[in-house]
Amino acid sequence: MDSNRPQPMAWKAALLRRLGIPTQLSELAEQARRLEGARPLFVLGTPRSGTTLLARLLDAHPAAFVTNENGALVQMHYAIHAMRARRPAGLPYEIESKEFHDEWAEWLDVLVPILVRGFYARLAGPARTATLRLWGDKHPHFDQCLPSLLRWFPQARYVYIVRHPLDVICSIAAMNRWDRAEAFEHWKLITEGYERQVAAIPDPALYVLRYEDLVGKLRATLEGIFHWLALDTAEETFQAMTELATIPAHALVRTADGSDTARAPEATRMQGSGAGRWREAMGAEEAAGYMRETHGFIEKYYPELVTPRGA
Template sequence: MERPIFVVGCPRSGTTLLQLMLHAHPRIAIPPETRFLLPAYYRRAHFGDLRLRANRRALGEWITGTRGHKFPDLGLDTAETVRRIEEAPPTLGSALGTVLREYARRHGKQRWGDKRPAYIQYLPELFRLFPDAQVVHLIRDGRDCVGSLKGMKWWEHDSHHAVVTWANAIDAGHEAARHCPDGSYYALQYEHLVADPAPQLSALCEFLGERYDPAMLHPEAVASVNPRRKKHHARTHKDVDSAAVRAWEERLEPWEVQLCEYVLGDRLRAYGYELTGLGRPPAAVLARYARTRAWRKQAALRRGFRDGWHRIVSDDDLACHLGGSGQDLQPAP
C-alpha cells in the first residue's frame, strides 16, 4: 500500500528541509503546507452527508476556494480537483487525500502526504483521517527552535509560548512512540540530519519501506516547489549544512536560555543536548511561563472536549479510502 507520509515537529525545527528531502525522492511528493486538513476536520459537521455528491462538491469548493488555505501553492487545476473530490469515496479523509494524491500525480510520484509542524499536536485527529499514515517527527534543540521563532515575523507570541510549543511537541512525540502501531511513527534529530544526511535518510527510507535515493541529499534542487514568498525558508535553496546548529547562543537572551534549560532540561538531555548551567531564571519569568503553560493546557482540553462530544454524537466514517490508503484499517488510538 502507498501509505501517506506526514512530516511534523515544533515550528522552526527543519521540517521544510525534511519535506524537500522527501520530495526529492523519485516516488514521494510532499507539498508545501496546505493548511486545510485540520480546519476541515473541525468543521466536518458543516459539510453534511458526504454520500451526497452535492456535499462532496461543496467540500471541494471549500478546500480549493477558502482564503487562508494554501491550495493555490499546489499548482493544481481547481475545477479538476473539485471533480476528483466529487468522484472520491464519500469520507472526509478521502476528499483531503484526493488533493494530496493529485499533487503527487502532478509530479509523477506514487506516494503522497503533507508537512505541517502543528500536526504533532493533532496526531489522534490525523490518524482518524489517515489510519495507515506514517508520521515522521523531526526534533531540534529546543533552544534553537525558540531562538528561531522569536525572529519570525509571523510568530505572534513571546518566548514563553515558544518554550511551551517545543515541550508540547516533544511530549506528543513520546505519546505517539508509546501508542502508535509499529511502523507508524519515526523520530530523527535535525542536528544529525544536517551533519551526516545519507545514513539518516537511509534509515528513514527503511522505515518508510522505500529504497534510499541519493537525490534526497540535494533538497535545494527541488526547493522551487515551495513558495518564494516565504523568505524564512531561504536556506533550503542552498546546500545542506550545520550552520544553524547552536544558533541560539547568539539569538537568546540569558534569561531565555535559563528558562529553556530550567523547564526543558530533562527533555534536552534526553536527546543529548548539553546545558550551559546558567541556573534558575527569575521568579517573574517562571511565573509567566506557568501562566502560559496553564492557558495552553486549558485550550487543548477545551478543544479535546468539543471533539470528543462530536465523536459521541456522530459515527461518521472519516478514514481515507483511496486505493490502498485506509482500507479495512482501524484508526490508531
C-alpha cells in the first residue's frame, strides 16, 4: 500500500484544515460562550405596530444589541420544519427514500442556540460583547416560530408591542398599496397568531406595551422597560433615545461601526405623527365597522376606548 497516498478520510480532514473549518468551529464555540452571560431579547408585534422603532431604541442602550429583522432564527425554524416534513431543499413533494431527516433536524435544533449566539457575538465584536447584557432580534413574523424560540432560549425575554388596530390597518394599506379590507385580513391573521403564541410565554418573561404610550410618553415608557430588564440607564442614553425617536425608524441603517444613520429627507419627522391616523383616513361608518371587527383586541389593550354596555 502506498503510504504517501491519503487514506480514505484523511483527504477530507486535510481539506477541512485547508478551509479553516476546525478553527472556525472552535471560534464559533468560543464566541457563543462569550454571550452566555447575556440574555436573549426578542421584539414581537404585528407589522406596522412600532416594532422597528422599539428595536432601534432598545439597540441604542449600550448594554443591548438588537438587530432589525435579521431573520436567522426564523430561517432556522423553517429549515428544521422542512427537514422534518421531508422537504429539505424546499421541494414541493416529500422525499421518503432518503435518510436521517429527523436526525438532522434534531441535531440542527440542538445547534441553533450555539450557532446564533456565536453569530451575534461575532457581529458585536469582542469589546462590545464583553459589556452586553441583552442581545436579540426584532421580527414581525416571530409569531411563526415562537415555540422554537421558547425551546432554544428558555431564559429569553420578550417585548410585545401593540398598536390601535385601525391605525395598523391604515399603515399596512398605505405601505402595500392595498385596500383597507385586505389590510384588515392581514392584520387579523398575524395578530391572532401572536395572541395565541404570546399566551404561552411565562408572565415574568413578557412585557407588553402600546405604541401610543411609546411615542406619547417616551421617557416613562422606556424607564419602565429598562426597569423590567434590570438595566441601569444613564441620562445621556435617554437623551440619545429621545433624539433617535424623532427619526422615522425605517429611515435608519446600521453602519459598519454599529451606529444608526438617517438616510431619508424626512429624517426629522416625529414618529408620533402616525398615532390616530385612522380618524382622518376613515369615514365614520367604515371606522365603526372595523371597531366592531377588532372589538376584542381593543377591549383588551385599549379598555378606555370601549363604551360601557348600556351607556
